[in-house]
Amino acid sequence: QSALTQPASVSGSPGQSITISCTGTSSDVGGYNYVSWYQQHPGKAPKLMIYDVSNRPSGVSNRFSGSKSGNTASLTISGLQAEDEADYYCSSYTSSNSLPYVFGTGTKVTVL
Amino acid sequence: QVRLQQWGAGLLKPSETLSLTCAVYGGSFSGYYWNWIRQPPGKGLEWIGEINRSGGTKYNPSLKSRVTISVDTSRNRFSLKLNSVTAADTAVYYCARAPLEWFDYWGQGTLVTVSS
Numbered sequence: 079q080s081a082l083t084q085p086a087s088v089s090g091s092p093g094q095s096i097t098i099s100c101t102g103t104s105s106d107v108g109g110y111n112y113v114s115w116y117q118q119h120p121g122k123a124p125k126l127m128i129y130d131v132s133n134r135p136s137g138v139s140n141r142f143s144g145s146k147s148g149n150t151a152s153l154t155i156s157g158l159q160a161e162d163e164a165d166y167y168c169s170s171y172t173s174s175n176s177l178p179y180v181f182g183t184g185t186k187v188t189v190l
Numbered sequence: 191q192v193r194l195q196q197w198g199a200g201l202l203k204p205s206e207t208l209s210l211t212c213a214v215y216g217g218s219f220s221g222y223y224w225n226w227i228r229q230p231p232g233k234g235l236e237w238i239g240e241i242n243r244s245g246g247t248k249y250n251p252s253l254k255s256r257v258t259i260s261v262d263t264s265r266n267r268f269s270l271k272l273n274s275v276t277a278a279d280t281a282v283y284y285c286a287r288a289p290l291e292w293f294d295y296w297g298q299g300t301l302v303t304v305s306s
Contacts, residue, residue, distance in 0.1 A: 081234065110291070112290075112291035112292070114291070114292035114293070116235075116293070122299075123284055123296040123297065123298055123299050124235065124284070124293070124296055125296075126292060126293060126294050129291075129292035129294070130290075130291070130292070135294065167234065167235055169235075169292070169293070171291040175248075176248065176249070176250075176251050176254075177237070177250055177251055178237075178240075178248060178291075179237040179291070180237070181234055181235040181236065181237065182234070183234055184234045184235075
């Protein structure tokens with residue numbers, strides 16, 4: 079099971095919207111609505127931002143939204159703010175009984 | 191408020207055993223899967239394995255021969271042991287709770303360095 083593919087970096091100006099893609103296969107992203115997204119600031123633990131493709135945990139800003147089409151999931155950040163500058167990782171449940179979770183390669187979001 | 195607090199040795203020599211423990215405060219221990227995830231310096235996240243309250247485990251096939259995850263339900267704790275470590279095992283190790291197919295609470299992370 080290979081890591082999910084994410085762009086290495088995405089940037090945007092304050093107030094803009096950006097989208098991060100997460101591409102897998104029919105054995106993971108495409109096969110289940112179990113994609114989650116995590117935000118990680120330097121030196122900190124990851125924080126859950128989206129689960130089950132498009133659900134936001136309590137306390138997460140509604141500027142963050144998730145979607146999926148086929149084998150590709152996406153995280154959109156609208157109204158980009160300086161505090162959104164961080165690394166973002168997607169994760170998906172997989173059909174492998176021995177490796178139920180796979181993470182994405184990670185995307186560095188830069189606020190210009 | 192759920193909190194995961196983890197601890198363990200941060201510096202190991204090659205061939206030694208990595209040992210970390212994660213204590214869960216402020217929430218139920220049952221009904222969840224308890225996970226270990228690691229992140230080599232400057233790299234992405236790698237799932238190591240999980241355990242449920244009953245002791246059922248799953249491990250990453252790439253680490254399965256060296257990993258043991260155990261649980262102590264009486265103290266709401268779970269532990270990770272990784273045998274025969276090498277420099278490739280140098281990483282920040284995180285414990286995390288999974289209610290279903292996502293990780294909602296994470297420990298603070300422990301940097302484990304393997305060096306002779």
